[in-house]
Every structure is written in structure tokens, then in C-alpha cells.
Amino acid sequence: MAGKPLKTNVSTASYCTMLFTLLVTTACKAYEEIKPVPAKGVSSSSVSDTRLVNAELEPENWLSHGRTYKEQRYSTLDKINLGNASKLGLSWSFDLEGTRGLEATPIVVDGVMYVTGNWSKVYALNAVTGEQLWKYDPKVPPEWAVHLCCDVVNRGVAVWENKVYVGTLDGRLVAVNAKDGSLVWEVQTTPTDKPYSITGAPRVVKGNVIIGNGGGEFGVRGFVSAYDGRTGQQKWRFYTVPGDPAKPFENPILEMAAKTWKGEWWTLGGGGTVWDSMAYDSELNLLYVGVGNGSPWNQQIRSPGGGDNLFLSSIVAVRPDTGEYVWHYQTTPGESWDYTAAQQMILAELELEGQKRKVIMQAPKNGFFYVLDRETGEFLSAEPFVKVSWATHVDSKTGRPAVVEGARYTNENFLGLPSPFGGHNWHSMSYNPLTGLVYIPTMDLPFNYQHDPEYLAHPLGVNLGIDGIAGAMPEDLNVRKAIKAMLKGHLTAWDPVKQKAAWRVGQKVSWNGGTLSTAGGLVFQGNGAGEFVAYNAQDGNRVWSYNAQTGIVAAPVSYSVDGEQYIAILAGWGGIMPLLLGEAVQESAANKVNRMLVFKLGGSKNLPTLNVVKRQLNPPANIASKDEIDRGRSLYQQFCFNCHGDTAVSGGVLPDLRYSPFNLQRDAWKQVVINGALSSKGMVSFKKVLEDKDAEAIRSYVIKRAHDKLSEMSAD
Known part of the structure; x- marks a missing residue:
């Protein structure tokens, strides 16, 4: 064709113009798919697979749970920085329904914020003004609350195409329209005859919506599932513990896992729920899931004779397309202490011994900070980031912990560090590649583990295989004060290369919020005392704080719209520690306020003044015998402690029964406990497991504890 003119019906100039237009249009279309330009204020752009993979290119948005698939929770936005953070002020606030714990990470897409509150409700808000665009209520039955270990919380949604996905407390996965909140589809992901739940945020990978579940304290078998994002059809399911060996294994790898178990674990559930953390490497095409504790906790009941009990307390790598097993690493073989590995996993590139390594990092409950090769699962290093008593170290060659004698409490009690609350729990940590530090909400709490020989005598309710009385706080005031002095919370900046703390900041309360680190040299964290704080990422010095009026346990995010940077945090006190270990959080700001708070430079809005009502303690006379009160204490610790x-001693989420007007009258107490007078609020009837005399024994114990409180107040 050289030297010959191209035969066409249009001129050369017109052809060039058409070609140029086609090239520009194609390029713009591709760019729009990767990174749409946000419209003024609010838009409803679709979130594609390409956008999720390339989320790093969109610092103005927060497209997935950890901002990007790497789950680093690091924002490259830097208009808010060390030099001007003191000028931060409230831009807007939004009150959510309910007064229970708020744990969600907001998702922000092109000026729209999607966030969850109590009872798995989803809100869409204008990210600039806080105006509610729509709300979706999945209508979780209130009575399902009895199957929850850790409050009626939800940790957030996932977005893909034009849909928003949320897991519900009763085990459903729901897809709603991102524009108006209308239902697109829903599927029941868990058996309805077992006490499963969902509190974790879904993830979307290659069009599959990945979701796990909870219920490890109630005798369930864990698994993680994938559903087609468009239709809700199940694509695959990976069980984290083997079932009955007499039946075919659902996955060939479970045959290997079954060899690490003893006894008839499948009759007790086994545990291993994937209740929170996941991460995805798009280059390796590996999905990493964090696996939870055994069910029951006590291994000598769950798997008499020992064994590693795979895949409990493990990081498991699978193919997101099929659920095919690739590799695993177990942080706590033979798990016996509720040391889950369901905590957040971060993907990063670190230089270790002169070599660049693609790593996955985790600070699970057991107190050791782990660095693994994320391609192979090879163990690289682990060191304790809090006080640890159950193991002396992790062997550098085998990657296995050196468990101390007596730690499994087979013959006598064991004072364990960390406690079941963990050295680090679900509260999100963040990694800043500029400082090379991981910012972790950490805790030092002891717990008295003791075998429960009467496990089979009370199979209902929360049944952990440990003695509930032995693990409870002593009622002696002086002993309780001594134990409370041991309960510590910190913000810890951890160097994953040197495997040591760069700095720590002490907290008033043990139970605190997750972290966000930014390119502006800042670390943001809310705490249980009701403060939202910005720290210098290099040394931990405070540079700004705000009175949120209530305790914070959620993690902040940063986004921008029209060039303005915002910092957002959910403020709402709750979760497992305030429900269960009220003694440890008495200094918390538990004001039953549930809000989204959003800040910007120069923000000038104010929160309304709180009207705090002082509780009155006026218990009836205690006429019950010591035997009756002791029986009531035992029943209380079996059926009531995990909520009240x-x-x-309440932590400020649900009513403190010592102050309850219902304990003044026997009939009123019976109406609530036996007849279910407050079932619509989640306080179900216990008629199936308690007789009238049992309820009265519990009332006698609560009255006794109210008089104990009066004595303490008089002594002070």
C-alpha cells in the first residue's frame, strides 16, 4: 500500500479527525472506568473490578473496607497535616438509630457515604453535608440477639457495580441498589437451626461477594462463602474445620485437617468462624481469610488428646474464583484460649535482611506480631507486642509457639496473658509506608482459665468449656481494684522490620477504636473515654483532640470531595468488653449517643449539649439465703453475664441490672426474664432454660450485688 492513496469516501482530514475522536473517546472511556471524575456534591458512579483493584489511584474515595485490597488503612491525602491539624473542626454530624455499639468503617464513593449501624441497618449519606439519601433496614428479628456474643454491631458494607452489600445479624447477605436503597436480592448464608451470625463486612473480589460468619461461642462450624455479586448465587464455600470423617469431605484439604483433631469434635461444632478479616492480592490472585477460635474454647473437651486442630486460629490463602486451598499458617496450634486469627491482615512490601519481600502482617489475639511471605505462607518473624504468658516465643525455624507448661489448664487454673479479649482484637490497625510503622490498638488484660468439668451439664447458652465463676472478677473490692490496675490499653506504633515498639501511648480505658494513618504525618484514633485524637505518626505526641460525647470503638477514614479533605468516624459505645467486662471500662464515656462525625479544616459545627441522667440505686432488702444467692450467681454467669x-457490672451498653426497676418487684422481674415482656427490644424469654425459682435466684444475686455497690459508694 506504500505510495498509494487510501481509498475512502471521506477526506484525509476528516478521517484523521474521526480517528482522533475515536482514540480520545476510547481513552476517556477507559479512564472513566478506572477513575471517574466525581460530580459536584453527590454522584452515583458504578464501582467496577478495575476500580477496586486500582483503588490506590483514588485517594478521594474509600472504596473498600481497608481503603484498598491491601487493607493498610493509609490515606495519601495530606491537606490535613501536622502543620494545620489543630484547625480541624466538626463539618457535620448525623445521628443513627439505636444506642448500641458502632463498629463500621464507612465506604465513600464519589461523594456518597455508605455506613452501617445497629441491627445491620444501612445508611447512604451525602458525604459533604450529612444529608440522608436513603436507609435500608433488613429487619433482623430482635430475638436473634440471644445468639450474639458481642453486641448487635456491624462492621460495614462492600460496594460493587451499582450495589451495596451487607451481612445481617441473622446470617443473610443482602444486596441493595446503591442509588435508592431498594432490595436487589438476599440469600441466607447460614443454617437457620444453628446460632450463626454475621457482624463482619463483606469483600468483593472479581465479582464474587465474600462473607464469613460468627457463632464460635455457641457451637457452630465455621466457613467462608462466595456469592455472585449480580445474582446472589453461591459460587463456592470453604469450611475451616472438618466435619464428620464418616461422611465425604467437602474439600480434599479437609481430609488432611481431620488428622489434626481427636474425639468427636463435629458434634460440638468445632468453631473456626471467619467473623471479620480478609485481604486480597490481585497480582497473586490470593484471598486471605482469618480464622477464629475453637468451639468450645477448651481443647480437652473439643479435641481430647490434643492436635493442632486445623484450621483454627489460622491465616488461610484460597483462590477467590473457586475457594481452592493454596496455603495456611496457624498462629495458635491447638487453640485453647479464644486466641483467634480473625484480626486484620495487612499486605505490604518490606525489606528484610536486604531482600524485598511481599508480606502479610497480623497482630492476632495471642499477642505475637506475625510477618509472613504472602505468596507461600512462609514464616518470617514473630515477636510479642503485648505481655504474653502462654508461650515463651515463636520458634524461628518451625514458626510454632513454645507453649509453657500448664497453659492449657488441664489440671489447674492458668492466668493467661493476653485474655480472651486479646492483645489486639478486631479494632483496625493501620500501616504507614512513609514511617514504616503499624499503629495498633493494644491491650494488656489477664484472665483466669480453668477447666469446666460440668460442661455437658449445661449445654445451652454461651458454653466455652471453662469455669465461668473462676474466670469472673472477684467480688472482694480490694482484689477487684488490684486486678483493675492490671488492665491497660495502649496505642502502639510497631516496627514490623525490627519487630519492636517505636512508641506507645497509654489510654484511660482498655477498649478503644481503630486507627487511620495519613500522608500528612498523622494517626487518628477514637478512644473509650470519648475522645477523637490526632497523633504525630513519628512520636505519638497529641496534636489535636475532640470531645465526641461517647466512647469510640470504630475506625476513622479520610476522603475528599471537590478538593476538600474530610476525616470521618462513627461514635457509639459498645462491643464485647462493655457488654461483658464492665469493671474494666468504668471510666468510659457511655452516653448512649450514636453518631457519624465528620471533620474538616475550619469546621465550625457544634454537637448538642448532652442531657445525662444520673442513675439511682435503690435495691430492695436482701432476704435470700447465701445458698440461694450463690446459685443465682452461677446461673447469672451462665445466662446473663455476656449481655449485662x-x-x-455493666459497661454502659445494656441496662445495669443493679439499677433496674425490675429487680424491685418479683412479678416485674418474672415478666421480663420468663415471660419475655421486653422481647421486642432483644431481651428474649428464658422460659425454655429457666424455671421461676431460677429467675428468682438470679434476682437475689443481682440485689446482693446492688447492696455491694451501695457499700462501695459509702466507703468512698
Whole structure:
């Protein structure tokens, strides 16, 4: 064709113009798919697979749970920085329904914020003004609350195409329209005859919506599932513990896993729920899932004779397309202490011994900070980031912990560090590649583990295989004060290369929120005392704080719209520690306020003044015998403590029964406990497991504890 003119019906100039237009249009279309330009204020752009993979290119948005698939929770936005953070002020606030814990990470897409509150409700808000665009209520039955270990919380949604996905407390996965909140589809992901739940946020990978579940304290078998994002059809399911060996294994790898178990674990559930953390490497095409504790906790009941009990307390890598097993690493073989590995996993590139490594990092409950090769699962290093008593170290060659003698409490009790609350729990940590530090909400709490020989005598309710009385806070005031002095919370900046703390900041309360780190040299964290704080990422010095009026346990995010940077945090006190261990959080700001708070430079809005009502303590005379009160204490610790607090001391989420007007009258107490007068609020009837005399024994114990409180107040 050289030297010959191209035969066409259009001129050369017109052809060039058409070609140029086609090239520009194609390029713009591709760019729109990767990174649409946000419209003024609010838009409803679709979130494609390409956008999720390339989320790093969109610092103005927060497209997935950890901002990007790497789950680093690091924002490259830097208009808010060390030099001007003191000028931060409230831009807007939004009150959510309910007064329970808020744990969600907001998702922000092109000026729209999607966030969850109590009872798995989803809100769409204008990210600039806080105006509610729509709300979706999945209508979780209130009575399902009895199957929840850790409050009626939800940790957030996932977005893909034009849909928003949320897991519900009763085990459903729901897809709603991102524009108006209308239902697109829903599927029941868990058996309805077992006490499963969902509190974790879904993830979307290659069009599959990945979701796990909870219920490890109630005798369930864990698994993680994938559903087609468009239709809700199940694509695959990976069980984290083997079932009955007499039946075919659902996955060939479970045959290997079954060899690490003893006894008839499948009759007790086994545990291993994937209740929170996941991460995805798009280059390796590996999905990493964090696996939870054994069910029951006590291995000598669950798997008599020992064994590693795979895949409990493990990081498991699978193919997101099929659920095919690739590799695993177990942080706590033979798990016996509720040391889950369901905590957040971060993907990063670190230089270790002169070599660049693609790593996955985790600070699970057991107190060791782990660095693994994320391609192969090879163990690289682990060191304790909090006080640890159950193991002396992790062997550098085998990657296995050196468990101390007696730690499994087979013959006598064991004072364990960390406690079942963990050295680090679900509260999100963040990694800043500029400082090379991981910012972790950490805790030092002891717990008295003791075998429960009467496990089979009370198979209902929360049944952990440990003695509930032995693990409870002592009622002696002086002993309790001594134990409370041991309960510590910190913000810890951890160097994953040197495997040591760069700095720590002490907290008033043990139970605190997740972290966000930014390119502006800042670390943001809310705490249980009701403060939202910005720290210098290099040294931990405070540079700004705000009175949120209530305790914070959620993690912040940063986004921008029209060039303005915002910092957002959910403020709402709750979760497992305030429900269960009220004694440890008495200094918390538990004001039953549930809000989204959003800040910007120069923000000038104010929160309304709180009207705090002082509780009155006026218990009836205690006429019950010591035997009756002791029986009531035992029943309380079996059926009531996980919602109303260990030894009847509330952490400010649900009513403190010592102050309850219902304990003044026997008939009123019976109406609630036996007849279910408050079932619509989640306080179900216990008629199936308690007789009238049992309810009265519990009332006698609560009255006794109210008089104990009066004595303490008089002594002070």
C-alpha cells in the first residue's frame, strides 16, 4: 500500500479527525472506568473490578473496607497535616438509630457515604453535608440477639457495580441498589437451626461477594462463602474445620485437617468462624481469610488428646474464583484460649535482611506480631507486642509457639496473658509506608482459665468449656481494684522490620477504636473515654483532640470531595468488653449517643449539649439465703453475664441490672426474664432454660450485688 492513496469516501482530514475522536473517546472511556471524575456534591458512579483493584489511584474515595485490597488503612491525602491539624473542626454530624455499639468503617464513593449501624441497618449519606439519601433496614428479628456474643454491631458494607452489600445479624447477605436503597436480592448464608451470625463486612473480589460468619461461642462450624455479586448465587464455600470423617469431605484439604483433631469434635461444632478479616492480592490472585477460635474454647473437651486442630486460629490463602486451598499458617496450634486469627491482615512490601519481600502482617489475639511471605505462607518473624504468658516465643525455624507448661489448664487454673479479649482484637490497625510503622490498638488484660468439668451439664447458652465463676472478677473490692490496675490499653506504633515498639501511648480505658494513618504525618484514633485524637505518626505526641460525647470503638477514614479533605468516624459505645467486662471500662464515656462525625479544616459545627441522667440505686432488702444467692450467681454467669456484665457490672451498653426497676418487684422481674415482656427490644424469654425459682435466684444475686455497690459508694 506504500505510495498509494487510501481509498475512502471521506477526506484525509476528516478521517484523521474521526480517528482522533475515536482514540480520545476510547481513552476517556477507559479512564472513566478506572477513575471517574466525581460530580459536584453527590454522584452515583458504578464501582467496577478495575476500580477496586486500582483503588490506590483514588485517594478521594474509600472504596473498600481497608481503603484498598491491601487493607493498610493509609490515606495519601495530606491537606490535613501536622502543620494545620489543630484547625480541624466538626463539618457535620448525623445521628443513627439505636444506642448500641458502632463498629463500621464507612465506604465513600464519589461523594456518597455508605455506613452501617445497629441491627445491620444501612445508611447512604451525602458525604459533604450529612444529608440522608436513603436507609435500608433488613429487619433482623430482635430475638436473634440471644445468639450474639458481642453486641448487635456491624462492621460495614462492600460496594460493587451499582450495589451495596451487607451481612445481617441473622446470617443473610443482602444486596441493595446503591442509588435508592431498594432490595436487589438476599440469600441466607447460614443454617437457620444453628446460632450463626454475621457482624463482619463483606469483600468483593472479581465479582464474587465474600462473607464469613460468627457463632464460635455457641457451637457452630465455621466457613467462608462466595456469592455472585449480580445474582446472589453461591459460587463456592470453604469450611475451616472438618466435619464428620464418616461422611465425604467437602474439600480434599479437609481430609488432611481431620488428622489434626481427636474425639468427636463435629458434634460440638468445632468453631473456626471467619467473623471479620480478609485481604486480597490481585497480582497473586490470593484471598486471605482469618480464622477464629475453637468451639468450645477448651481443647480437652473439643479435641481430647490434643492436635493442632486445623484450621483454627489460622491465616488461610484460597483462590477467590473457586475457594481452592493454596496455603495456611496457624498462629495458635491447638487453640485453647479464644486466641483467634480473625484480626486484620495487612499486605505490604518490606525489606528484610536486604531482600524485598511481599508480606502479610497480623497482630492476632495471642499477642505475637506475625510477618509472613504472602505468596507461600512462609514464616518470617514473630515477636510479642503485648505481655504474653502462654508461650515463651515463636520458634524461628518451625514458626510454632513454645507453649509453657500448664497453659492449657488441664489440671489447674492458668492466668493467661493476653485474655480472651486479646492483645489486639478486631479494632483496625493501620500501616504507614512513609514511617514504616503499624499503629495498633493494644491491650494488656489477664484472665483466669480453668477447666469446666460440668460442661455437658449445661449445654445451652454461651458454653466455652471453662469455669465461668473462676474466670469472673472477684467480688472482694480490694482484689477487684488490684486486678483493675492490671488492665491497660495502649496505642502502639510497631516496627514490623525490627519487630519492636517505636512508641506507645497509654489510654484511660482498655477498649478503644481503630486507627487511620495519613500522608500528612498523622494517626487518628477514637478512644473509650470519648475522645477523637490526632497523633504525630513519628512520636505519638497529641496534636489535636475532640470531645465526641461517647466512647469510640470504630475506625476513622479520610476522603475528599471537590478538593476538600474530610476525616470521618462513627461514635457509639459498645462491643464485647462493655457488654461483658464492665469493671474494666468504668471510666468510659457511655452516653448512649450514636453518631457519624465528620471533620474538616475550619469546621465550625457544634454537637448538642448532652442531657445525662444520673442513675439511682435503690435495691430492695436482701432476704435470700447465701445458698440461694450463690446459685443465682452461677446461673447469672451462665445466662446473663455476656449481655449485662460479668458479676452484674455493666459497661454502659445494656441496662445495669443493679439499677433496674425490675429487680424491685418479683412479678416485674418474672415478666421480663420468663415471660419475655421486653422481647421486642432483644431481651428474649428464658422460659425454655429457666424455671421461676431460677429467675428468682438470679434476682437475689443481682440485689446482693446492688447492696455491694451501695457499700462501695459509702466507703468512698
